[in-house]
Amino acid sequence: MTRPRGEGSKPVRAPEPLLWLAGRPLTGWSATGLSVLAGAVLVLAFAPFDLHLLAPLALALWFAVLRGATPRAALRHGYAFGLAFFGFGVTWIFNSLLIFGDAPWLVATLVTLLFVLCLALYPALLAWSLTRYLGPAPLASWLLALVAGFVILELLRGWLFSGFPWLLVGHVLLDSPARGWLPVVGEAGGALLVGLLAAVLVLAAARRFSAGALLLAALLAASAAVLPWRWVEPAGPSLSVGIVQGNIEQARKWEEDGVRHAMSRYTGMSQEAAGVDLLVWPETAIPAFYFEVDSELEQFSATMEEAGTELVIGIFDYDPVDRSMYNSIRHIPSAATYDKRQLVPFGEYLPLRDRLAWLDRLLDIPMSDLSAGTGSGRVEMAGQVAGLSICYEAAYARRIRTALPEAGFLLNVSNDAWFGATLAPHQHLQIARVRSLEMGRPMIRSTNTGISALIDAEGRVTAQAGLFTSEVLRGEIQPQQGHTPAARFGPWPAVLLALLLLLPALRSLRRA
Missing domain, CATH: 3.60.110.10 (Carbon-nitrogen hydrolase)
Known part of the structure; x- marks a missing residue:
């Protein structure tokens, strides 16, 4: 149970875990292991594997792991998911530094490891914040909030510290039947769609068939209305x-x-x-x-x-x-x-050059002091x-x-x-x-x-x-x-929709 919000208020019951094995909930390090599996499987939805159906499945597994977890456990599950996803998906950074940057093996390893450790903070912070502040929300509302947070953090990943918009989940729609959504809502909206499909799978697994069917029907109706349009x-x-x-x-x-x-x-x-x-x-x-x-x-x-x-x-x-x-x-x-x-960064220019000059000396990258154009x-x-x-x-x-x-x-x-x-x-x-x-x-x-x-x-x-x-x-x-709408409006329609998806969970907690 969570602590009562005030004298005379009713305690808010923490949600039960969704994943069970042999009559016992899958929690602790077992759940962390499933998070690692989900992160690694998600990479297979991208090129060159192109198994796009694995994207909603992998996200659904990770979403189910997070439900009912304590904030501390959710932080661990989120970090494990991120380590597997980025550790598998962007290992090429090590190759670039070692072979072509002529960096010592230890330096290439440490830089790659630090990069992956930093990227993994995004899903870790998302998992912690959702369970810490919205954990007691009803399952359907909580899932919508989780999807919204996932999309917003992907946008931040593509912008903060010059950004790293690589392995964005919306890209897996490229060779799928839902590809027509990309010129409408862009990659951010594509990620929102994949996340909502994952939410449908979680609702079905939790036997919340009415909520899952309603969400799926809404997605199908929107697709039928939008996909036939040609914009150019x-x-x-x-x-x-x-x-x-x-x-x-x-x-x-x-x-x-x-x-x-x-x-x-x-x-x-x-x-x-x-x-x-x-x-x-x-x-x-x-x-x-x-x-x-x-x-x-x-x-x-x-x-x-x-x-x-x-x-x-x-x-x-x-x-x-x-x-x-x-x-x-x-x-x-x-x-x-x-x-x-x-x-x-570090390939064409060195951020904080006055403090990181030692790194520049370790890397032998030609023309690595360029200026940005306009x-x-x-x-x-x-x-x-x-x-x-x-x-x-x-x-x-x-x-x-x-x-x-x-x-x-x-x-x-x-x-x-x-x-x-x-x-x-x-x-x-x-x-x-x-x-x-x-x-x-x-x-x-x-x-x-x-x-x-x-x-x-x-x-x-x-x-x-x-x-x-x-x-x-x-x-x-x-x-x-x-x-196209995506070219005209950019990610802002997806951001607005993500913010709207947060409202049911916030409203339910206010009522509680």
Whole structure:
């Protein structure tokens, strides 16, 4: 029992656990073990496994574990869930630091461990706060509040301390029958939908069939009303596109002859795609500042223009006025440049440099003192406006939205060589596909080592290169016009709905 709220008030009975085994409730470390299982299974709902049905099942198991737990036990269960989810899902960070950052094994291990430990705090704090303040609420109201809290914390994870919007649960809808929700409510609303489906499963397991059926009926009715809508339409003729995936190893790029090797590789391979409307090289395809190779690149671009092809490349740029360095995309024919706005902490800049200089000395990451760019990301090319982004920026919906509705297509260049043969290249491609579907725009995705792809406005891959292959990918994209609700309003409708879902639990506690 909880302590009475005041003299003469009735005590509020703590809820019973939902999970039982052999007539005894599953609590303590057994429940913590189930939380670990739930967190690990949830990763399987994402690329490259794509077992999207496991997402509501894994969340339902974790939700059931939390019901009836004490705040202290819930904190442990939440932390265990987070450790398993992020420990399994983002292990590629260790590979990036050790192999490509040239960090000592111990440093790579400690940094990765610290990162996972910090990320696990999000579900831990959610579990503790829900059981501490809303634990006695009726099951249905409590589940709605838990789903709302889960969505809000995912949004915070994508924003606090520059954000880490990776492995967001809404992304698992991409290849599911509910994929049409993403252009309507975005990734945050997608997470809300997955969480509500998990709540339906918990209600069914708890034999609260009326509440579960009512919630499921509401979701089905909303889906029937929303999913048939189409929010965008073709804008102008299709564009032929060539992507050069040079597959140059990260270490090879920075050898003494790396610039000459890269230039020879990319110009040579590009001949195969002469005649396409747009030819795209990946992020930092040439490991040099633009002013160091401008004459050769402009001469090659002029040659390609004679065949009707506009060249777009990823390269470093330098401002001699303030001595700033940028990770950039340059459209060679017009000299228009986009500078990356969302830099990767510890990879492209060092936060708190005056206090963490020792870490910078331990890591050998080239060009790790970059400046952030500004602007909307819009650049005209091939008779259309493109919305540009570089690498990790594709994970930030708020960055991509700034180019809309003017942009007819999206263009992202990336260097996923840092990830190696891990889950990350597949997860990164999934994020790019979600962004296309969410924004209602096709995307050209050019990477150094894979996975390069052409993605249509429905988030479907129409052409794809291999991983760690050297090839020229060719295909077409159809620019679009219009504004999806997700592009227009961002996460705010999902936030509002999440806040509304908190009200039944708060009201029930007030009555108690």
